[in-house]
Amino acid sequence: MSLMSRTMASMARSTRMVNNKSATLSSAMHLPLFKQDDQQRRHQHTTQVPDFQKYKKSATTSGDASRSFAYMMVGTTALISAAGAQATVSDFLSNMSASADVLALAKAEVDLASIPEGKNVTIKWRGKPVFIRHRTQDEIAEANTVNVQELRDPQLDAERVKKPEWLVMLGVCTHLGCVPIGEAGDYGGWYCPCHGSHYDISGRIRKGPAPLNLEIPEYTFTEDQLIIG
Numbered sequence: 229m230s231l232m233s234r235t236m237a238s239m240a241r242s243t244r245m246v247n248n249k250s251a252t253l254s255s256a257m258h259l260p261l262f263k264q265d266d267q268q269r270r271h272q273h274t275t276q277v278p279d280f281q282k283y284k285k286s287a288t289t290s291g292d293a294s295r296s297f298a299y300m301m302v303g304t305t306a307l308i309s310a311a312g313a314q315a316t317v318s319d320f321l322s323n324m325s326a327s328a329d330v331l332a333l334a335k336a337e338v339d340l341a342s343i344p345e346g347k348n349v350t351i352k353w354r355g356k357p358v359f360i361r362h363r364t365q366d367e368i369a370e371a372n373t374v375n376v377q378e379l380r381d382p383q384l385d386a387e388r389v390k391k392p393e394w395l396v397m398l399g400v401c402t403h404l405g406c407v408p409i410g411e412a413g414d415y416g417g418w419y420c421p422c423h424g425s426h427y428d429i430s431g432r433i434r435k436g437p438a439p440l441n442l443e444i445p446e447y448t449f450t451e452d453q454l455i456i457g
């Protein structure tokens with residue numbers, strides 16, 4: 229026997245041995261290969277696929293109609309939201325507006341006849357002190373002799389009063405907010421002891437660290453009253 233013939237005979241023997249082993253394995257598992265394929269085929273044939281046809285969008289349904297419905301829903305939702313927002317804002321603003329008693333406190337009324345000439349009165353307005361000075365003729369004259377160009381915060385006395393005899397100012401030092409003392413200091417007006425600021429008889433800063441004159445609040449006069457605020 230030639231070498232080629234011996235090799236082919238050996239390969240044939242090996243193939244038979246492999247087939248015998250596969251057959252033995254399949255037999256041991258009791259699941260022959262051809263039986264598995266057959267079962268899968270039968271399973272596929274018996275599976276019932278649900279019919280989803282009725283859930284699919286009909287070809288006859290108009291695209292415009294569904295779009296209009298979507299727009300209508302969006303528009304309705306937006307209108308309802310806007311109405312709710314308006315109601316919320318209205319409630320909020322009505323709650324935030326000042327009540328009558330708060331508005332009354334925003335103004336202070338002072339009887340002018342109760343303040344003699346040459347005297348100071350301090351009242352509290354919106355949580356701050358307000359100085360009211362009934363000035364004498366000498367004090368008015370002194371306030372008008374100052375050269376305003378030399379002042380740190382140049383201001384004529386006439387710009388700070390509505391009636392020369394009545395000086396009305398916030399009693400808050402413009403440096404760091406202390407309350408100055410009346411009829412004190414080097415200029416016969418007000419003196420802030422916190423850091424040594426001197427204000428004149430018109431409440432203008434003349435000496436010390438304060439940068440500005442004492443602030444003038446909003447006020448008006450009636451016949452016999454001063455109304456602050």
Ligand code: FES
Pocket residue numbers: 401402403404405406420421422423424425436437438
């Ligand atoms: S707070 Fe008045 S001088 Fe400083």
